[in-house]
Amino acid sequence: MVKSALSRTTIYILLSLGAVLMLLPFVWMISTSLKAPNEVMAMPPVWVPSEWKFENFTEALKVAPFDRYFINSVIVTIVSTIGELITTILAAYAFSRIQFFGRDIAFAVLLGTMMVPSEVLLIPNFVTLSNLGWIDTYSALIVPWTASVFAIFLLRQYFLGIPKELSFAAKVDGCSEFKFLWYVMAPLAKPALITVELLKVINSWNAFLWPIIVTNSQELRTLPVGLSAFTTEAGIKYELLMAASSMVIFPMLILFFIMQKYIVAGVARTGLKG
Amino acid sequence: MDVYLDNLTMEFQDIKAVDRLSTTIKDGQLVSLLGPSGCGKSTTLMLLAGLYKPTSGDIYFGEQNVTKLDAEKREIGMVFQNYALYPHLSVLKNIMFPLRMQKVPKKEAKERAIEMAELVQIGHLIDRKPGQLSGGQQQRVAIARALVKKPKLLLLDEPLSNLDARLRLEMREEIRRIQQEVGITAIFVTHDQEEALSISDRVMLMKNGILQQDSPPQDMYRNPINSFTASFLGNPPINFIKVTKTDQQGKYKIMNSSQLIHLAKDIDMGQIQLGLRPENIYITNKEDALMTGEVVHLETIGRDTLIRVKIDDVTIRALIDPATDIHVGERCHIGIKQEHIRYFNIENGANLERGNSHDGQANMEKHA
Ligand SMILES: Nc1ncnc2c1ncn2[C@@H]1O[C@H](COP(=O)(O)OP(=O)(O)OP(=O)(O)O)[C@@H](O)[C@H]1O
Numbered sequence: 001m002v003k004s005a006l007s008r009t010t011i012y013i014l015l016s017l018g019a020v021l022m023l024l025p026f027v028w029m030i031s032t033s034l035k036a037p038n039e040v041m042a043m044p045p046v047w048v049p050s051e052w053k054f055e056n057f058t059e060a061l062k063v064a065p066f067d068r069y070f071i072n073s074v075i076v077t078i079v080s081t082i083g084e085l086i087t088t089i090l091a092a093y094a095f096s097r098i099q100f101f102g103r104d105i106a107f108a109v110l111l112g113t114m115m116v117p118s119e120v121l122l123i124p125n126f127v128t129l130s131n132l133g134w135i136d137t138y139s140a141l142i143v144p145w146t147a148s149v150f151a152i153f154l155l156r157q158y159f160l161g162i163p164k165e166l167s168f169a170a171k172v173d174g175c176s177e178f179k180f181l182w183y184v185m186a187p188l189a190k191p192a193l194i195t196v197e198l199l200k201v202i203n204s205w206n207a208f209l210w211p212i213i214v215t216n217s218q219e220l221r222t223l224p225v226g227l228s229a230f231t232t233e234a235g236i237k238y239e240l241l242m243a244a245s246s247m248v249i250f251p252m253l254i255l256f257f258i259m260q261k262y263i264v265a266g267v268a269r270t271g272l273k274g
Numbered sequence: 275m276d277v278y279l280d281n282l283t284m285e286f287q288d289i290k291a292v293d294r295l296s297t298t299i300k301d302g303q304l305v306s307l308l309g310p311s312g313c314g315k316s317t318t319l320m321l322l323a324g325l326y327k328p329t330s331g332d333i334y335f336g337e338q339n340v341t342k343l344d345a346e347k348r349e350i351g352m353v354f355q356n357y358a359l360y361p362h363l364s365v366l367k368n369i370m371f372p373l374r375m376q377k378v379p380k381k382e383a384k385e386r387a388i389e390m391a392e393l394v395q396i397g398h399l400i401d402r403k404p405g406q407l408s409g410g411q412q413q414r415v416a417i418a419r420a421l422v423k424k425p426k427l428l429l430l431d432e433p434l435s436n437l438d439a440r441l442r443l444e445m446r447e448e449i450r451r452i453q454q455e456v457g458i459t460a461i462f463v464t465h466d467q468e469e470a471l472s473i474s475d476r477v478m479l480m481k482n483g484i485l486q487q488d489s490p491p492q493d494m495y496r497n498p499i500n501s502f503t504a505s506f507l508g509n510p511p512i513n514f515i516k517v518t519k520t521d522q523q524g525k526y527k528i529m530n531s532s533q534l535i536h537l538a539k540d541i542d543m544g545q546i547q548l549g550l551r552p553e554n555i556y557i558t559n560k561e562d563a564l565m566t567g568e569v570v571h572l573e574t575i576g577r578d579t580l581i582r583v584k585i586d587d588v589t590i591r592a593l594i595d596p597a598t599d600i601h602v603g604e605r606c607h608i609g610i611k612q613e614h615i616r617y618f619n620i621e622n623g624a625n626l627e628r629g630n631s632h633d634g635q636a637n638m639e640k641h642a
């Protein structure tokens with residue numbers, strides 16, 4: 001398809017505008033994180049700090065036990081991602097390859113749950129967890145997130161696309177059901193799995209509402225929750241908050257740059273999620 | 275290892291894909307399973323592989339009844355129609371896969387896989403992924419993977435159907451060569467009669483799940499058990515002419531025509547169907563002629579000339595000597611040696627010279 005130079009120029013201008021709009025908050029965050037307190041709220045806005053206060057970063061780390069929060073975030077993210085990986089592969093395999101009674105109905109019900117907005121589930125989930133006595137534990141932070149209907153759905157579709165003959169071939173070659181899943185299906189679904197799990201890592205790392213609801217104690221806070229430490233009775237220390245926020249986002253930025261290809265594919269596949 | 279099938283039947287919801295199939299496949303033979311689409315060839319193979327379990331009947335590998343044995347434990351190799359290679363594994367890893375599943379140590383598995391790759395002449399491709407191979411190369415990988423674990427039985431489901439004409443020719447000879455070199459019992463599914471006739475020791479022809487004939491290829495071609503077998507084999511196909519007995523000795527009237535033809539054989543039946551192979555028919559003079567008709571079509575295919583001759587309402591095809599001086603629109607006399615004429619029952623299609631014996635059954639040996 002040949003596009004006229006004019007329309008191409010228009011597209012680039014619009015995309016550039018979009019990119020600038022998306023980047024502005026980031027730039028503002030970084031710039032604020034390097035400002036002195038008096039410049040934070042100055043009018044007209046100061047974009048480039050007159051003096052670069054790198055000490056904001058060390059200062060910010062002293063406000064709360066961020067090392068602890070960081071470890072919590074890492075634990076929650078890793079364990080819930082691995083958990084989701086396992087449940088997703090097993091469930092997707094069962095729903096795509098194994099004939100059992102009520103399979104299609106069960107799957108339809110599962111899909112139905114995707115239509116319920118997650119905010120609606122906050123309270124029932126909280127009640128369930130408190131009945132289990134899990135409130136304010138790692139389990140509360142992790143277990144509810146070790147299964148994702150969306151991921152199961154995506155992987156099941158992927159599995160359905162793998163020809164049946166491949167499983168016949170594997171059987172003839174001496175594979176049990178489980179070996180087939182492990183040695184053939186899962187490796188074949190690697191691109192889909194990476195995409196799904198990357199989005200999972202990002203969501204898990206950024207999760208704010210759920211951790212704040214199910215945990216009270218300091219020791220269980222994750223990084224996004226920990227950022228609230230900068231809100232004091234005397235007001236918000238924006239320069240420190242921004243310094244801390246920059247640090248929280250940093251690992252995800254690196255991940256994004258390394259895995260960009262998969263993330264873009266994932267977003268494209270899932271519509272406007274992520 | 276001999277393979278016995280005893281009244282093997284496979285029913286899907288409403289259809290019998292395989293119907294009381296009984297036969298013996300001798301050790302070291304290459305047997306073709308031939309038949310039109312949907313006749314139950316793949317189903318038979320799946321049953322042999324253990325990927326389907328039969329509705330009734332038994333399968334024996336040698337003395338062992340394997341009917342209930344799972345595919346993993348049958349020690350067979352199988353080549354699928356679309357090859358079914360593992361796309362994420364290299365050629366070498368594909369061939370090693372069955373060995374690794376048997377827990378053969380990595381080093382030994384690799385050696386055996388390379389040896390097998392050499393046998394099918396893809397030794398130089400072992401680091402590629404299946405996606406980077408041509409159809410013919412993928413097929414060789416599939417064969418190597420099927421053979422590497424030294425199976426007792428090799429099953430091939432239309433392995434050549436995705437290849438172009440020349441490659442098919444090459445590959446079928448290749449399959450024959452490898453089969454003989456390894457000395458393995460093999461069952462080869464195809465719907466291409468020429469393929470079946472050219473490479474196999476024996477051909478099993480199926481229709482609607484029922485085994486029609488089970489004999490060596492030439493025998494099946496020359497002495498078809500019924501008109502279905504006769505019409506399935508041969509290209510251009512055999513001509514059928516319906517004739518009615520007359521009062522005169524040895525004279526039969528062609529149906530829908532006034533012509534009489536002479537038949538040396540006396541069949542005690544009012545109406546019969548004659549089968550005439552196109553390559554046995556020739557142009558001749560009035561005295562020797564069996565029938566007379568008008569040439570309505572003439573074409574030269576390679577070294578043969580194919581004509582269509584209209585005898586009143588019946589049109590027959592003949593392959594004739596290309597040197598013959600004949601043109602469309604001319605009348606001609608056509609002849610055939612009497613021993614080349616086949617006689618079929620009009621109602622049930624049975625070859626009247628063969629009686630009703632079923633080769634499949636005849637072939638079925640008693641075993642304990
Ligand atoms: N899993 C199945 N469920 C229901 N019917 C089936 C199934 N597999 C095959 N059949 C039916 O059984 C019959 C035989 O099928 P089969 O695949 O054995 O034919 P085939 O001889 O291999 O044909 P082709 O040359 O087209 O591959 C067909 O009528 C087919 O529709």
Ligand SMILES: [Mg+2]
Binds near residue numbers: 315316317
């Ligand atoms: Mg088939």
